[in-house]
Amino acid sequence: MTTPPVPDTVSLAELRQHRARVRTSADLDEGASPTLRELAESLAFSPGDGRIWLNDQRMLLWRSSTYGAMRRELVARLGQEGARSLLTRVGYMAGARDAEMVRRTWPDSDPANTFDAGPRLHGLEGIVRPETVAFQFDIARGDFYAEYLWHDSSEDDEHIAAFDIGSDPACWMQVGYASGYASAFMGKLIIFREVACRSMGDEVCRVVGRPADQWDDPELDQHHFLPDHSARQVGRSVAPQISEVSRPLDDDSRFPDGELIGISASFSAARHLIERVASTSATVLFTGPSGAGKELFAQTLHRISPRAQAPFVALNCAAIPDTLIESELFGVERGAFTGATTSRPGRFERANGGTLFLDEIASLSFAAQGKLLRALQERRIERVGSVRETTVDVRVVAATNVDLRDEVAAGRFREDLYFRLNVFPIHLPPLKERRDDIPLLMEAFLRRYRQQHQRQVPGFTPRAVRALLQYDFPGNIRELQNLVERGVILAGQDEPIDVHHLFRSGEVQGQMPLGLGEGGRLTTTRQPATSPSDGAGEGAGRRPSKNRQEAQQYRNALVASRYNVAEAARQLGLTRAQLAYRLKRLGLD
Missing domain, CATH: 3.40.50.300 (P-loop containing nucleotide triphosphate hydrolases)
Incomplete structure (x- = not known):
């Protein structure tokens, strides 16, 4: 395993500082967030409306054989190189989105655990069973090295079934995913490369990841990340861009004020209609x-x-x-009537x-x-x-x-x-019929009110996300906007918005979705009761007593977990960041 380079001439203090920044697999805290259990609890199944969510991202559950059939069609249509490029980019975008979700959901986690969540999510999504050989990185210097074994790759299974053993690696989407996750995590292009693959007859797949500028021949892989590589195969021109590689995860330009926000089918249909009628003078009825x-x-x-x-x-x-x-x-x-003193x-x-x-x-x-x-x-x-x-x-x-x-x-x-009015009608559906837009709207409103109220709120807890995704929103987008603003105001500094910050005015929450329980079986997720610790309108005389009871509850949980904050948080039904904030507020940190 290579190590991050150290300058030839450095002082002892600089050397110590460099070594302190380097994070490795030895720094992993098995009890720290995000644990595999917390990642699994981020999955929510909503059979009633046909949706599966990974925190605020909609997911799909489909057969491996269906993916295999699509892969064969792509190879037949685009050729192997074109299909590889397309699937690599799709995997890259998936990895970058997962990295964004993890950093937003667990902002206070140790970087080593945050990075290790990527392979765990990769396994949780059913694509491959990863085994960590080693990883180490220094974000400040841009140094990175990772090595994994990939067991039971679904891509290999489908590729071998269709094309038999060959001379080239075939885990295209998986390589793209690993590269996308690491690139978003590091803020620079990281390229993973398969050095062994079952599709070439190897017993297990082995991948190595390094920054693009640390590979001797990065162009061998880098061209697969360019959109026009496969677009040329079908006679289309797509502007080559690689914006997802290094786009900052906190880019506020993503949702400018006054812009329409949405990706759902009904939203897209309405937007398409206004684009068609915009150039005319026709009367429009919304x-x-x-x-x-x-x-x-x-x-x-x-x-x-x-x-x-x-x-x-x-x-x-x-x-x-x-x-x-x-x-x-x-x-x-x-003078038209009394009081009309001017025209x-x-x-x-x-x-x-x-x-x-x-x-x-x-x-x-x-x-x-x-x-x-x-x-x-x-x-x-x-x-x-x-x-x-x-x-x-x-x-x-x-x-x-x-x-x-x-x-x-x-x-x-x-x-x-x-x-006369109904020349060009456009129907806008209620928010409960365009649930795919809720995560985007949540993020946009969070950014707006975080800036407006000068609050450093990192995001939403997984429980809050699940609750909002299932809520029917009788007040539609305006109600979601109000709920997010309320959450930003009520959440403490650096504390994520939880359910009890949102639903405080008698809102009736919808049926909670199914989640993963012990053994991987689906079970009904339990929604925690509103926490009285953040309540409004309590008398000042009750506050000291309530704080003492809350502090004792946290002490008991810490003792029971042998002062493992992450484990204590799980026992209390909180995230690690929430418990750390409350311990600090009560002087128990």
Whole structure:
């Protein structure tokens, strides 16, 4: 095994500092987070809605033979080199995402344990059974070396079944995964290479990982990480990029304010529709429940349209009294009624050349509906108290959280106005129907409120993630936003957001998903009761007594675990970071 290089001339203090930074497999604490048990508990199975989660990442459970069939198709279509490059990059991205998840979930863990979580996750996901030979690294210097044995590789099984024993290694996705995890962990490109493989007739697969600049011929492997290598095989041009290799895990530019966030099918369909209609002047009608993000979609539609440089004007029709809605929409002339001391333009005039967004349009009175219909038909408006008409060039975007067809049938909404508005309808589903977007929204809101409230909250506990993924969100995105802001405020400095920070106003949590129990069997996960230690509204006289009881509980757990903080945390149903914070708060650290 090679060791990280040491400069030829260094002082004794520098040498000691260098050696103190180097982490090796000898530094592993078997009881420290993330343990294999904690990693397994991050898996959640939700049969009711057909989803499997690894903390906040959606997973798939599929047969190894299905992967084998896909692999054979790729080799037949792209050739072996093209298929290898594609699968290597897919594995790389999976490893980088797992590294991001581990560092976000267990931010206070020792780096050696954090790095060792990668091979454990690799085994937990059913791809291979890894055995650590050695690893050591110095993040500050960028030095890295790792060596593993891979037993029972599913990739080898499928490759040998399809192509028999050959002369080349075949654990392409696994090599990509190991490289992606280590690269995200180190912040530089790490290349793993198979030096032995069962697909070449070896008894076991053996891999070695080093920084790209420490291999004699890194180009032998590096070209597999370039997207255009396999894209050329199918006549497509993909810009070569390798952004996932060294992108900082805390890059705040990932979710800029005002941007739509989501990856679910229904979200993608809605975004595709606004992209198709943006270049036109057609009237758009957004439907969907309150809090689903209709105004943000309308703003995005305006921003990507040719009218982007003109005003975007919004009006909540439900917030304006019937007696004032006409003047709000069309403006008013001086002296038109008592109190009209000056002339002022209405929303149509202010939005001239741009977009007028009318939210909750079903709340308009019948009289207001008639006047709006004329404005939409004629593209001419008349201020209240004026005898002169004004031509306006406005794109109208409306939104409603009720079914306008039902309102028409009930006689509360004009049918002719409905058909005038319903030129290009776009439905936005409730958040419970786009659960794949919840992790992205959680992260975006966490970043926003962490900065707004100046709180160093590292993230969410696995229990909090599971609870949010299962919650039905009657208030939709707006409610998720409020829950995350509440969690950021209530969580202590450097303490992750837990369930009791989120659900404090009588919210009814959904059925908890299934998790992995002892022996690998699925079992119902138990949701811990809200911790009274973080409660609000308790009398000052109760606080000292409560703190003494809490401190004694933690002392007992520490004694029972022989002062192993990670084991004590598991006994208490907490993460190691949570317990460490509470011990510090109570003066027990």
